[in-house]
Amino acid sequence: MRICAFALCLGFAGLLPAMAADVSTVEVILAKVNGDIVTKADLERAKKDAASALKARGATPQQIEEALKQGEKDVLRDRIDNLLLVQRGKELNINVDSEVSKYIAGLQSETKISDPDKFQQYVREATGMTYEDFKAETTNQMLTQRVVGQEVYSKVNIPHAEIEDYYNKNKSSFIRKERVFLREILVSTEGKDEAGKAAAEKKAKDLVARARKGERFPDLIRDNSDAATAKQGGDLGGWEKSDLSAEIVNAVWEKPKGFVSDPIRVGAGWEILRVEEHFKEGQAELADVENEIKERIAGARMAPKVREYLTELRRSAFLELRDDAIDTGAAPGKDTRWENAALLKAETTTREEVAAQSRTRRLLWAFPVPGTNVGATGVSTSK
Structure with a gap:
């Protein structure tokens, strides 16, 4: 925040x-x-x-x-x-x-x-x-x-009754376009030679096989994904069909919740997608928007x-x-x-x-750096 x-x-x-x-x-x-x-x-x-x-x-x-x-x-x-x-x-x-x-x-x-x-x-x-x-x-x-x-x-708890009341009073704001919600695993090929790229492809295929056999996708993300989204459980959020490439649409759009795609070649490596939800167009149900209301x-x-x-x-x-x-x-x-x-x-x-x-850092305006040992009379900041 x-x-x-x-x-x-x-x-x-x-x-x-x-x-x-x-x-x-x-x-x-x-x-x-x-x-x-x-x-x-x-x-x-x-x-x-x-x-x-x-x-x-x-x-x-x-x-x-x-x-x-x-x-x-x-x-x-x-x-x-x-x-x-x-x-x-x-x-x-x-x-x-x-x-x-x-x-x-x-x-x-x-x-x-x-x-x-x-x-x-x-x-x-x-x-x-x-x-x-x-x-x-x-x-x-x-x-x-x-x-x-x-x-x-x-430390803040929001009772379910309060969430339900908010939904009932704001139903018009929960009319949705059709969207698919995805999670990802990225196996990077950045900086790798041909052998490293081949190993990355094999690893991606192995991860797909493990996921389809029932291993928990969040655990596979945590232990294997090179994407910046890994800390957030690989969450990519919701996407309308027009926002996705044809390759990704073909891979996930008509698939059921829980489906795990084959590895998809992207610029940074091999991407594996899991369908979390697929909401149809129209009034969203409370269960579908509860986290958003929270x-x-x-x-x-x-x-x-x-x-x-x-x-x-x-x-x-x-x-x-x-x-x-x-x-x-x-x-x-x-x-x-x-x-x-x-x-x-x-x-x-x-x-x-x-x-x-003492070594001091130039302060980025929104990100201050503590720990200087400068006296009370003044300080020079630099790169």
């Missing part, structure tokens, strides 16, 4: 907007969060990156201006939110290494850059960050999602719950803010005044000077 208003403008798959980085800059610290810092330059970059993301998604200049104006007052709040969630994830010993690896492998597959060095160069050019920093930013984003899911979402109810209910959770994290955190820095998510009654205002004087530092003190 995204917490910040600007983050709503940029999906997680869009982690690669073009960014510029300063070689040397004057930094003004606005806040300290359990030892980590937020600077004025961080917030300025946040707004620039949000504008770039909106532009890439086709927004007009007027739409961009309105979105930035609406979200500007909460930029500092969003920074603090993300720092607190990342820190909490580390306290809970949450490990997202496998998810990060799957995500980056998916990006590499999408960009069709199989050579590791060329892919890392692509990341540097697209983000202005080193590959290691980009991977760290991705890790932090996934940590925040896991923390919210574990600490907030998992998500709708939870979405409306979770925003205040997440804000309550972040307020509690603030209560137990060490926070110091400049007098002119406004945290719109501040915990009521908590004193966050900077104890020694004389230390807030900005310094001009170079990339080399900062590296000599």
Whole structure:
């Protein structure tokens, strides 16, 4: 779940907007969060990156201006939110290494850059960050999602009676076109020689045979799929016939629930599809849309719950803010005044000077990186 208003403008798959980085800059610290810092330059970059993301998604200049104006007052709040969630994830010993690896492998597959060095160069050019920093930013984003899911979402129960009531009051919104719902296993051939490609094809055929003999498809996905969807159980969601290629239509459209396709050759390797559901056109039954209704109810209910959770994290955190820095998510009654205002004087530092003190990462606007050892007088961010 995204917490910040600007983050709503940029999906997680869009982690690669073009960014510029300063070689040397004057930094003004606005806040300290359990030892980590937020600077004025961080917030300025946040707004620039949000504008770039909106532009890439086709927004007009007027739409961009309105979105930035609406979200500007909460930029500092969003920074603090993300720092607190990342820190909490580390306290809970949450490990997202496998998810990060799957995500980056998916990006590499999408960009069709199989050579590791060329892919890392692509990341540097697209983000202005080193590959290691980009991977760290991705890790932090996934940590925040896991923390919210574990600490907030998992504790909310929605009674069936409430789901049924919502369905009855909103039946017109559940009139469906015909769709097939699919799961996938991808056996990758990326970067493999002819022998490796032949082995991948054999593995895909063996997996089909195992699935048809009754092995649990989710287990086969978990243990064998190279797709970015593997962490989500290979879920591809629902598709209308017109959205599918002729080959996939022939493979799955008229097949019953539970059918497992033969391996299908795709750009990244061999894909195996399983039919989860095939809904006909017309009024959807409650059982068919129950999970969707849960998500709708939870979405409306979770925003205040997440804000309550972040307020509690603030209560137990060490926070110091400049007098002119406004945290719109501040915990009521908590004193966050900077104890020694004389230390807030900005310094001009170079990339080399900062590296000599401690290695710091340039902050991607929606994905803050905690753990710097920079003192209270200032910090320079870099690639």
